[in-house]
Amino acid sequence: MRILKITTMKKILLFAVIALAANVSNAQRFFSKSAHVRFFSHTSAEDIKADNYKCEIVLDKTTGNVQFSSLIKMFEFEKALMQEHFNENYLESDTYPKATFKGKGDFSGVNFGVDGNYNVNVAGQITMHGVTKDVSATANIKIAGGKIDGSTKFYINPRDYNVKIPDVVKGQISDKIEVTVKATLQPLK
Amino acid sequence: MKKKIIIITLLAILAIVGGVAYYEWNKPKETAKDVTPTFILTADELALAFAQDSIKAGATYIKDAVSFEIQGAIDTTYVNEGNETVIVLKTNQETPVSCYFIPNQADNGNPAQFNKNDNVVVKGYCGGINGDMFPEIQMTKCYIRKK
Numbered sequence: 641m642r643i644l645k646i647t648t649m650k651k652i653l654l655f656a657v658i659a660l661a662a663n664v665s666n667a668q669r670f671f672s673k674s675a676h677v678r679f680f681s682h683t684s685a686e687d688i689k690a691d692n693y694k695c696e697i698v699l700d701k702t703t704g705n706v707q708f709s710s711l712i713k714m715f716e717f718e719k720a721l722m723q724e725h726f727n728e729n730y731l732e733s734d735t736y737p738k739a740t741f742k743g744k745g746d747f748s749g750v751n752f753g754v755d756g757n758y759n760v761n762v763a764g765q766i767t768m769h770g771v772t773k774d775v776s777a778t779a780n781i782k783i784a785g786g787k788i789d790g791s792t793k794f795y796i797n798p799r800d801y802n803v804k805i806p807d808v809v810k811g812q813i814s815d816k817i818e819v820t821v822k823a824t825l826q827p828l829k
Numbered sequence: 830m831k832k833k834i835i836i837i838t839l840l841a842i843l844a845i846v847g848g849v850a851y852y853e854w855n856k857p858k859e860t861a862k863d864v865t866p867t868f869i870l871t872a873d874e875l876a877l878a879f880a881q882d883s884i885k886a887g888a889t890y891i892k893d894a895v896s897f898e899i900q901g902a903i904d905t906t907y908v909n910e911g912n913e914t915v916i917v918l919k920t921n922q923e924t925p926v927s928c929y930f931i932p933n934q935a936d937n938g939n940p941a942q943f944n945k946n947d948n949v950v951v952k953g954y955c956g957g958i959n960g961d962m963f964p965e966i967q968m969t970k971c972y973i974r975k976k
Binding site: 676 | 853854855856857858859887891892893909910911913927929931954955956957959960961962963965967969
């Protein structure tokens, strides 16, 4: 009786895994509503980081389209004053509330239904602070046990986006801001 | 004597400026708990305003100086990958109102105690409307209490 129960459980588990894999490999689009973006600035004076875990990313494996959006006010800094300056003086989030990325990647070599590790070149445009700039980066897609993790890292210069940093704090904010994006992607039904 | 007074005055001013700068640099993060709200709305009224005219609603509501008291019923609660508690308020529009509570914030009203369908009041600031596929209105620096 016990052996029968275990066998039945194994069958259910196997069915669930197959169903999940089929669901993932059949999906054309993948998304996350809680993608993580980190801005990191390193200078000899100090390190500053800001995190936003409330970003949306959608990628279409067939067309290669990648869309990303995040709200500036939702970035969290370690210090309240840094957050205030970021919103009020630098990114002016009242006027420019959102940052977006629209681009394309070549996902033809990625099998979303099979475990693996893939590097994909993604290129497109970031719009932030009312300025649109071209950007390209290598994104990593790691698939393990049905879980799809995407990540990328690239650098931006605040001046390219018309972010005016006062002379008095120029030594504290790098002109090479590291941007890290991480997301656990779900198949879009 | 006059020189002494000038030096003491300068030192006092320096100490005050230094103290204010130190306080400002280290001031703690605060939720909207003790802020008098600029607008008192239901979650549906806020979502409707964005659904009718997102540009006008953005110009009115997405401001550092504009705070909200929003009434509504809880649709879902979860903890996101940043360990932030998220309380999603029901609306009759396509867009829900998602209220984000940063971890370890003493004045946030303990959002973990609330459940689906609870009627609540959330105070916070509007970050805007995010997402093309799953648009949501995002509220930050939130404080929650039972209605």
